[in-house]
Amino acid sequence: MGTMENLDHFFKSAFTVDNVIFGFDEGDLKVLLIKRGEEPYEGQWGLPGYFVNENEDLDYAANRVLKQLTGLQNVFLEQVATFGDVNRHPTGRVITVAYFSLIKINQYTIQPSSIANRAAWISIDNVEELAFDHAEILRACFNRLKLLVRTRPVGFELLPRKFTLTELQHLYEAILETDLDKRNFRKKILSMNLLIDLDETQEGVAHRPARLYKFDKEKYDELLAEGFSFELKESRRKMVEHMG
Amino acid sequence: MGTMENLDHFFKSAFTVDNVIFGFDEGDLKVLLIKRGEEPYEGQWGLPGYFVNENEDLDYAANRVLKQLTGLQNVFLEQVATFGDVNRHPTGRVITVAYFSLIKINQYTIQPSSIANRAAWISIDNVEELAFDHAEILRACFNRLKLLVRTRPVGFELLPRKFTLTELQHLYEAILETDLDKRNFRKKILSMNLLIDLDETQEGVAHRPARLYKFDKEKYDELLAEGFSFELKESRRKMVEHMG
DNA sequence: GGGGCTAGTGTGAAATTTACACTAATAAGT
DNA sequence: ACTTATTAGTGTAAATTTCACACTAGCCCC
Known part of the structure; x- marks a missing residue:
């Protein structure tokens, strides 16, 4: 100056x-x-x-x-x-x-x-x-x-309002450039209680349709206010799971 | 542009x-x-x-x-x-x-x-x-x-070359604006193996002198090269310990 | 040698992370 | 109607990490 x-x-x-x-x-x-x-x-x-x-x-x-x-x-x-x-x-x-x-x-x-x-x-x-x-x-x-x-749960900014857990996982994988374990990812995400289960499923897919969720913005703002810190840990998967 | x-x-x-x-x-x-x-x-x-x-x-x-x-x-x-x-x-x-x-x-x-x-x-x-x-x-x-x-173990940049664990802890507390638990802090820091015990102690202090350590830059660079990630977790202490 | 002061040390409980494999539901093709 | 293909969805046990917590050790000073 x-x-x-x-x-x-x-x-x-x-x-x-x-x-x-x-x-x-x-x-x-x-x-x-x-x-x-x-x-x-x-x-x-x-x-x-x-x-x-x-x-x-x-x-x-x-x-x-x-x-x-x-x-x-x-x-x-x-x-x-x-x-x-x-x-x-x-x-x-x-x-x-x-x-x-x-x-x-x-x-x-x-x-x-x-x-x-x-x-x-x-x-x-x-x-x-x-x-x-x-x-x-x-x-x-x-x-x-x-x-x-x-x-921070910024992922939701990138997805449509309604999304499946698999879509969310793929997004995280794309950003972090790693593979994540399906079960652990779902457990972790759901345990944050930031998703609202819409009780709807995908339509027009040629396989078992997935449930749709949306992001619970109100809850998130609440948590933010009380100084909560979101953290996604799981490191890169080491092995590929054998499929039945 | x-x-x-x-x-x-x-x-x-x-x-x-x-x-x-x-x-x-x-x-x-x-x-x-x-x-x-x-x-x-x-x-x-x-x-x-x-x-x-x-x-x-x-x-x-x-x-x-x-x-x-x-x-x-x-x-x-x-x-x-x-x-x-x-x-x-x-x-x-x-x-x-x-x-x-x-x-x-x-x-x-x-x-x-x-x-x-x-x-x-x-x-x-x-x-x-x-x-x-x-x-x-x-x-x-x-x-x-x-x-x-x-x-990242940036704390060492701020301390003199030789320092005690208590000094290091105070530094972390000043930066993070929290209190840390002595035992847990020491355990965590030492477990990273980034400190070299100099086998020397403080001089001229009116109490039990503390051991001096220095930062192991070589080790750190090595770990960095292999994509290691340093993380200090412990959240703010909840209670004050009763002193004997 | 006693008081004052800071250094240094260990354990068990709780929480989190990690690895891992099969069943469920649908659409499409026969 | 059944077989196939494809993705959704689910649970558990082991390992690791975090967390809470209190006393003894060593030095100086008086």
Whole structure:
């Protein structure tokens, strides 16, 4: 923090925000990418991000940019980290603040703006080369997600309102990049009492239909208030179970 | 990220870095503050921070600024968060990136520069009003420290090379703001095999002298390499033990 | 050598984690 | 109608970890 008498420190520079939006679909953890419609890196895939305005708070900018690029709004965004290497942007000094969010893919329609030619949900494993240092930013956000998922029941943000325990398990497996034991996972999750059994079952599946659950937000808020800490432990499975 | 044709986005603005340096002394967790020698907030206490230069990476800037303000160098700095509210700085748009670090207080001499009138280690509980939004930044870094201390043996960064188990416990208690059970703490710490018993004892204390230990960095690096995860669990003590 | 002070030590109960394999329910095909 | 394919759903015992808890040991000082 320095004096304003010395305006040398104020040089022409820019801030951007870049958003890493995670979703979950078809058993895959996905990230929302846009095909850039502007130089630099025109035509390449990158994160939905853009410039912060002069008189705009960072958090506000993250929301605005996300909305402008993809049509998404009222989405919870959390700051993850800031990337400011001198050469990260080919044409000037641009420091970017990365935000991440979790959304239910099917509850939103993505409407790419002109800046973004196109937007798409790409499986996290299939992400190829990205513009700028966006691959690094994505990695940082994915790590944050891994951390978060162990200490808060964020998984529910990514699933539709009604879901099966197997879907929930697959989500956790995708995020943590491990296999989990079915029985232990169910025991653990159910013991938290954060799920409401809807007494409904799946329809139109060619096998025994699974029960549907929803997340008990009220209970969760209650528990949060009294300083409860959610924790998912079980480590990677060591062996594959023999099937009958 | 946008086009450079549109230079509107590059406005006169500034980045700063602010460093939250933690130390531990006399049983207290402390933070290094400077008495500001410049407007704004001249004469007030604040974090050691200053402007990032135009062609300087963020991480580099954090190190440089710390050195210039306090004389400290070769200190591990980790980025924590970025603060960018429009009005956080009274005279212009200044976005700051907060870094934090842990050092052994007695191993460094602080040499405040002219920008910093004075520098001092202030107990975390005695920190009064700070310049800018530095109180908020400090809080964020303290939370990060709490998080970190549970998953990595960072405590050793704050203690002198040789320390007693009681000192280590007091440090953990100061960071986690709880009391820990002596026997359980010792059991847990020793079971990690990250301490080397130096076969020496304290000198010049008016009571039974404690054994001295040092941190086994080699062992730790080994364990890290094989993907080991350190975890300190024990929750806050519920009762005070009756003393004989 | 007694008082004051902190170091250091062990055990059992409770809770949690882990490994592990079969039956149940449905749809589709014969 | 039955056989097959496919996923849902369930229980237990062993191992490990956590947790609560109280006394003896060793040094200094007087």
